[in-house]
Amino acid sequence: MSDSEEPQQKTVIGIAFGNSNSSIAFTSLDGKAEVIANEEGDRQIPSVLSYVGDEEYHGAQAKSQLIRNPKNTIAYFRDFLGKSFADIDPTNAHSSAHPIQHETGVAFSVEEKTDAEPSTLTVSEVTTRHIKRLQESAADFLGKPIDGCVITVPTDFSEAQRKLLSEASKASGLEVLQIIHEPVASLLAYTAREETSHPVDKTVLVLDIGGTRTDAAVIASRGGMFTLLATQHDYELGGRQFDDALVDHFSKEFIKKHKTDPRENERSLAKLKLECEATKKTLSLSTSAQISIESLAGGFDFHSTVNRLRFDLLSKKLVDQIVGLVESVVNKAGMDLTDINEVILAGGTSHTPKIASRIQQLFPSNTAVQAPATNPNALNPSELSARGAAIQASLIAEFEAEDIEQSTHPAVTVTPHLPKPIGVAIHSPEGDEGKAEDKVYVFLDAETAVPARRTATFVGTQVGGDVLIRIVEAKRESVDVTPPKEVKEKTNGTDEDDDDDEEEEEERVIKRVTEVEKVIAEALLKDVKKGQKVEVMLNVAGDLTLTITARVIGGKGGIRGTVPGRAQ
Amino acid sequence: PAEPEWPHEGGFHILEHLSEPTHRNLEPVGPHYLAHARRKRHHRTFSEDDRI
Numbered sequence: 289m290s291d292s293e294e295p296q297q298k299t300v301i302g303i304a305f306g307n308s309n310s311s312i313a314f315t316s317l318d319g320k321a322e323v324i325a326n327e328e329g330d331r332q333i334p335s336v337l338s339y340v341g342d343e344e345y346h347g348a349q350a351k352s353q354l355i356r357n358p359k360n361t362i363a364y365f366r367d368f369l370g371k372s373f374a375d376i377d378p379t380n381a382h383s384s385a386h387p388i389q390h391e392t393g394v395a396f397s398v399e400e401k402t403d404a405e406p407s408t409l410t411v412s413e414v415t416t417r418h419i420k421r422l423q424e425s426a427a428d429f430l431g432k433p434i435d436g437c438v439i440t441v442p443t444d445f446s447e448a449q450r451k452l453l454s455e456a457s458k459a460s461g462l463e464v465l466q467i468i469h470e471p472v473a474s475l476l477a478y479t480a481r482e483e484t485s486h487p488v489d490k491t492v493l494v495l496d497i498g499g500t501r502t503d504a505a506v507i508a509s510r511g512g513m514f515t516l517l518a519t520q521h522d523y524e525l526g527g528r529q530f531d532d533a534l535v536d537h538f539s540k541e542f543i544k545k546h547k548t549d550p551r552e553n554e555r556s557l558a559k560l561k562l563e564c565e566a567t568k569k570t571l572s573l574s575t576s577a578q579i580s581i582e583s584l585a586g587g588f589d590f591h592s593t594v595n596r597l598r599f600d601l602l603s604k605k606l607v608d609q610i611v612g613l614v615e616s617v618v619n620k621a622g623m624d625l626t627d628i629n630e631v632i633l634a635g636g637t638s639h640t641p642k643i644a645s646r647i648q649q650l651f652p653s654n655t656a657v658q659a660p661a662t663n664p665n666a667l668n669p670s671e672l673s674a675r676g677a678a679i680q681a682s683l684i685a686e687f688e689a690e691d692i693e694q695s696t697h698p699a700v701t702v703t704p705h706l707p708k709p710i711g712v713a714i715h716s717p718e719g720d721e722g723k724a725e726d727k728v729y730v731f732l733d734a735e736t737a738v739p740a741r742r743t744a745t746f747v748g749t750q751v752g753g754d755v756l757i758r759i760v761e762a763k764r765e766s767v768d769v770t771p772p773k774e775v776k777e778k779t780n781g782t783d784e785d786d787d788d789d790e791e792e793e794e795e796r797v798i799k800r801v802t803e804v805e806k807v808i809a810e811a812l813l814k815d816v817k818k819g820q821k822v823e824v825m826l827n828v829a830g831d832l833t834l835t836i837t838a839r840v841i842g843g844k845g846g847i848r849g850t851v852p853g854r855a856q
Numbered sequence: 857p858a859e860p861e862w863p864h865e866g867g868f869h870i871l872e873h874l875s876e877p878t879h880r881n882l883e884p885v886g887p888h889y890l891a892h893a894r895r896k897r898h899h900r901t902f903s904e905d906d907r908i
Contacts, residue, residue, distance in 0.1 A: 514883040514885060515881070695890065695894075696884040698881070700884070701882045737882055761872075809871060810864075812868075851874070854876070
């Protein structure tokens with residue numbers, strides 16, 4: 289009855305659902321994404337559920353039960369969703385409730401109630417309970433029920449896993465509007481911040497270093513649209529391995545003092561792991577950290593300190609492994625490190641300063657590395673997925689379910705992409721200081737989805753006259769422009785240079801050049817006066833029909849030409 | 857200064873076609889994708905879309 293009075297604004301949130309941690313975010317009225325803290329004040333909420341007596345604990349409280357009550361504590365379950373028991377790697381679950389075989393795949397057996405038989409909880413059921421708790425935290429914070437959410441998953445999540453996740457969320461009373469990819473969500477969290485209607489075209493590497501796994505993705509960002517070019521995963525590389533490096537370091541120290549290995553006792557190991565994780569986090573913020581555990585093993589307390597330099601040494605191999613993953617994924621995309629314009633570091637482990645500095649060294653200096661250690665304006669790496677999900681949720685909140693389904697259907701997402709950059713070469717008029725070489729201005733980079741259009745302006749001519757505009761397909765190459773030895777000798781004219789030969793390796797200078805590969809069409813703009821600006825617009829339609837419009841700014845007329853697509 | 861040579865009629869001359877495109881999956885995320893999907897579903901061009 290009161291339909292017209294009711295504000296139709298829906299309350300939607302973004303959920304980043306991780307193996308180790310999950311987070312929830314919403315978009316405020318001014319369009320900014322914010323991550324929500326739960327009742328305990330945590331923004332990174334451990335994906336852990338624990339049963340003690342008749343109580344269900346969640347998040348950090350459940351995680352601390354890993355010491356006293358590991359058998360009834362469920363952790364690291366996300367990647368088990370939709371997998372058969374034979375396909376899972378239970379390594380991470382060794383120190384908590386063990387996964388068991390179940391007709392639907394994987395389950396856990398825990399004592400949910402005092403004086404009752406242990407109950408069997410399927411991974412789907414555990415996921416439902418986890419999402420329910422996340423939803424409750426968000427509803428408490430926002431003061432109203434949540435109507436829907438967008439959840440992020442890794443790029444290697446199967447269709448079956450997505451479907452189960454949707455169902456598990458629905459069972460908790462929360463409708464999933466869309467499931468999106470983690471690296472894409474991280475990229476969206478950054479691009480949404482730029483607040484421009486014409487986002488810069490760039491190729492971005494998203495490196496998500498989580499707790500139990502590391503995922504790398506190369507994404508082409510063209511006109512604000514994203515295309516995944518390559519992905520790669522390492523399931524045995526993450527924050528846990530960094531924790532283990534500290535665990536081993538402190539264990540050796542403890543053994544020296546007390547002749548007991550705290551790793552041999554489950555409870556001691558659980559204590560040490562938890563504290564090492566906290567110590568690692570401190571080392572991301574300060575250059576030294578303390579660790580102090582009461583009654584670690586054999587009744588002995590343990591106090592020690594570690595500095596960042598030592599930690600960097602202990603984890604050097606792991607950082608090398610991350611670098612290897614980066615090189616491999618860029619290679620998989622058929623690219624060079626110099627093709628990457630921006631690196632986004634996501635995931636909790638990306639707070640580690642050494643990782644960011646190694647990545648920065650790996651890439652050319654003009655590649656932006658978005659991490660707290662390399663850019664003071666970088667967003668919190670732990671919050672990226674949730675923010676991106678919240679932004680996407682707010683964009684589609686008002687859509688009907690049918691609209692969302694149609695818009696995300698392969699019929700719409702599968703799109704022709706340009707294999708080569710398309711640009712314009714304006715012939716420098718003769719007499720212009722002998723600079724006869726053509727300069728290619730790239731309008732549409734390779735991997736741009738069509739239809740697409742771009743506009744740019746040039747100073748038409750330095751001397752006045754006709755301007756020849758050539759529309760070209762270009763190629764980009766890395767060229768070794770290290771000055772050759774002979775040139776050096778000629779200029780210096782001395783023999784001493786011969787001694788420098790061995791240093792040559794270090795002095796290599798690589799430059800990116802764009803060259804004309806194929807001229808598509810030519811247009812002639814007549815009688816352009818000296819210094820007048822020329823505006824050129826290129827439009828490539830869905831069938832690869834190319835249209836060019838060129839005109840002198842402020843002038844009359846101009847030229848327009850069309851190159852039909854091949855199909856015609 | 858010498859003018860560029862122009863033996864063709866009119867102001868426009870076609871030499872080649874664009875290379876065959878590769879078909880890839882766009883990520884259905886972000887405001888620009890949603891605008892793209894809207895255009896594609898309603899078979900609109902950029903300029904038609906601008907006018908709305």
